[in-house]
């Protein structure tokens with residue numbers, strides 16, 4: 001059950017449904033948007049500091065799956081471990097987005 005309200009970064013309105021929620025990385029923080037508001041911000045001045053790759057939805061999940069595969073292959077064929085830490089970053093962002101915002105919206 002949604003117990004915490006998710007507030008849109010642009011219009012300060014409540015985001016109730018997961019379908020309407022877009023999370024993205026703004027500089028270094030994960031911020032929630034309405035789908036419509038995200039589209040407006042990405043076209044506006046914020047496009048310089050707003051990552052135009054949403055964290056949630058199909059593309060976000062695809063990035064996570066690819067990251068896991070790359071990290072796994074890297075560990076198999078390479079001795080250096082620092083790269084796999086870099087790969088963990090998109091996975092952490094995705095998890096954060098889910099736990100902080102998506103879990104509080106209705107499916």
Ligand SMILES: [Zn+2]
Pocket residue numbers: 008009010011012013033034037
């Ligand atoms: Zn909004």
